[in-house]
């Protein structure tokens with residue numbers, strides 16, 4: 479286990495080094511406090527700072543903290559944590575390899591055994607044969623580009639917004655590093671959450687509790703309770719619009735929008751208020767249905783249908799580029815909320831509040 483493995487624990491060679499050292503994870507979590515502490519820091523910093531903190535001085539501790547961190551993430555078992563953690567590890571790795579690549583250019587004759595450059599990572603992820611230098615930049619095979627760029631946020635990454643020549647997409651160095659970062663993120667998220675044996679899980683109860691506290695303090699898991707219709711997925715915007723237009727919705731569509739609104743935190747009263755504009759609205763039915771979905775009049779709390787179900791009922795309308803990377807309307811909304819900055823959300827909340835007070839006769843003194 480060397481420093482290179484410690485700095486880039488997702489490399490195949492790092493995984494192999496851990497295997498060859500015959501490390502028993504159950505013993506590590508039971509006996510090696512330094513490793514567990516660093517693993518906990520990796521995960522909590524991923525949540526709070528979107529990076530994984532300063533590496534431990536001892537390469538063995540640093541390297542072993544990576545599999546333990548993956549175990550912690552798995553035990554907490556929240557989608558948002560898996561995403562944040564993989565993103566943070568990949569961001570840290572990208573910072574390191576860009577610094578290593580710069581050093582490599584500067585000290586080309588000396589070499590640095592701990593460094594990992596862009597070229598090393600292209601080989602690691604079998605990308606070297608699909609990327610070639612071209613003038614100041616690079617060209618990436620279109621299939622490879624699509625595979626990696628489809629998960630990168632931003633319209634500029636969509637193929638329709640890119641020049642395409644001879645089956646290749648031109649990118650600059652920074653963009654290529656972003657694609658490599660994406661490959662790292664995918665490898666880190668691969669297999670998460672893991673199935674964790676009870677012997678390991680029982681040793682990490684306290685740390686799992688700590689991660690859950692950090693998550694709840696940041697309110698990430700309940701972020702989705704913020705109601706910003708501008709950020710709703712196209713399918714739900716469409717259904718909401720149809721409700722407001724007074725259209726008669728078939729049962730599956732009405733269930734989909736009601737469950738979605740309930741899942742993002744609207745109360746039965748608020749949903750009833752929204753539906754009231756619809757002439758086909760029946761207050762009693764809406765209350766019954768909403769309470770049922772929310773689990774108040776039934777033992778189950780229902781979740782809005784996934785994209786596959788929405789598609790099969792014809793409720794998936796105008797899917798956009800983000801839709802290609804999610805499988806549930808709630809995930810779409812979650813990603814949008816996460817991408818929106820706090821100021822934007824504040825503006826939306828204020829807009830929503832003033833719209834509500836204009837609509838409400840009591841609030842406007844009518």
Ligand code: SF4
Nearest residue numbers: 711713785788794801
């Ligand atoms: S893909 Fe999913 S989120 Fe997007 S519009 Fe269709 S159902 Fe909605």
